[in-house]
Amino acid sequence: MDLLITPAAPEDFAGIALVTVKAWQTTFQGILPDTFLAGLTCKEQQQRHQTLFASRGVIYFVAKVAGQIVGFASGGPNRSHASDEANELYGLYLLPRWQRQGIGRQLLQAVAMQLQVPGRQGLFAWVLADNPHRHFYQRCGGREEFVHAIDLAGLPWPVVGYRWSSAPSSEARIFNPDHYLETLGGRVFSPPRNADAWRLALQALEAALVHRGAKARLFMVVGIQAAGKSSWIDEHRAAADCTQYLYFDAALPRREHRAPIVASAARHGVPVTAIWVRASVEEALARNALRREDHQVPRASIEAVAAAFEPPCRSEGFVEIIEVTGNAQARCPHNGHQ
Numbered sequence: 001m002d003l004l005i006t007p008a009a010p011e012d013f014a015g016i017a018l019v020t021v022k023a024w025q026t027t028f029q030g031i032l033p034d035t036f037l038a039g040l041t042c043k044e045q046q047q048r049h050q051t052l053f054a055s056r057g058v059i060y061f062v063a064k065v066a067g068q069i070v071g072f073a074s075g076g077p078n079r080s081h082a083s084d085e086a087n088e089l090y091g092l093y094l095l096p097r098w099q100r101q102g103i104g105r106q107l108l109q110a111v112a113m114q115l116q117v118p119g120r121q122g123l124f125a126w127v128l129a130d131n132p133h134r135h136f137y138q139r140c141g142g143r144e145e146f147v148h149a150i151d152l153a154g155l156p157w158p159v160v161g162y163r164w165s166s167a168p169s170s171e172a173r174i175f176n177p178d179h180y181l182e183t184l185g186g187r188v189f190s191p192p193r194n195a196d197a198w199r200l201a202l203q204a205l206e207a208a209l210v211h212r213g214a215k216a217r218l219f220m221v222v223g224i225q226a227a228g229k230s231s232w233i234d235e236h237r238a239a240a241d242c243t244q245y246l247y248f249d250a251a252l253p254r255r256e257h258r259a260p261i262v263a264s265a266a267r268h269g270v271p272v273t274a275i276w277v278r279a280s281v282e283e284a285l286a287r288n289a290l291r292r293e294d295h296q297v298p299r300a301s302i303e304a305v306a307a308a309f310e311p312p313c314r315s316e317g318f319v320e321i322i323e324v325t326g327n328a329q330a331r332c333p334h335n336g337h338q
Contacts, residue, residue: 005106007114008053008060008072015069016062017046023093031130036153049074050094052090061105061110070098073107075115082146082161085122087115099133108140112164115181119196122165126150129158137162159252160175161188172208176249177201178295186294201250206264208246214269216244220318222252223277223305224331226288231287232324234278246270253309255316262317271319274312278325280308 006014021040028037052058058076062069071094078088092107112123125142127134138144146161179199181187209216219236221229233247252258258274265272279287284302312321 002066003103003106004064005061005103005110008062010050010071012060012072013046013050013053014042016049016072017042017059017338018074019069020045020049022095027131027133028097028128032157032214033153033155052076058090059111059114061107062265063098064105065098070095071103073104073111075111075123080124081155082148082191083122083163085163085165086120086122087112087123088121089125097304098244104136105140109183113188116183117192119186121200122163124164125162126159127162128152129160133197134160147201172204173237173243173245174247174249175201175205175208176230178250186292188294201248202260202264205246205248205261209265209268209270210305211243212246212270216246216268216270216271217242218246218248218272219263219264219275220248220272220312221253221275221277222250222258222283222312224253224279224281225251226284226291226303227279227323228287229275229277232275238277241295250330251305251309253305253323255312256308258312258316266317271315273320273322274316274318276321276323277311278323 021042023166024032024039024040049060052074053060055076058074060072060074063071071092073092074090077089078085080088089108089111092104092111094104096109115123126148127135127137129147142162142164144160145163148154148159148161150159153156177194177197177200178187178201181189181193209218219233220231223229229249233249237245237247248261251263262272281303284306285299286294288302312318314321
């Protein structure tokens, strides 16, 4: 299959209109009124899409096979008050014969990755509840969170809201900047995205400290990349099972990197325990190689963090320091602090 996913050009909108009409008439046959479906015209749809495309921040991607448009997806700023995600998927349609071949997922990924730039996180979409293909969005990682009604063909029709969010819920207990680098196309690293990820992670931690107050306890889990920090957190959570425990998961190799987090916790009277997950560069590289490709850290980055790493010490403000190896089983904290 000679498939090309590419940003739409002005000359593509006749094909986009044709896909819209054929997809609606096929997908919603027997669901929406026949008169409504029969009244859809390529001319009106072309005008509608061209007007939307001219709006600020709106993008279109088309799927072409042998030069012919077989599908498209569009998105832009979120227009809904139901979700605080910055971006919205406006539409995703394929000609019937090209459905269920992975093209829809590629279109969704293309739009999501183009929209989710630093400072504009998350994606939201409304989908007709009677759409027989709507579970496609769940298979692509969307969470079904809202039900609403819209006027269509003179009647109220339920629509379901799907949400892709990099922001943790209000009950989140683990804070890791890498979580904010995720897109529908995988984890994407760049200096601007990394800076924004750190800002969002620290912002989320601050919100959790405010919400939980002095009853909370923060574990700052540090060590070189791929040392086993996330594994330690998973094991500790399973063993401790305490909803007041919070975890910040990052390399944080130097005192200056850890200081803002310790200071934030201190403002809220929350004690901080440092968990130093020790691993050699060779061990970290071996673990790193087992990760998904988009989660792997360059060797040079691991070596640089290992060379710069300063072991945590009590003078930084930690109430306790626990040193473990990447393969060690997590243990519960002491009742008292060392």
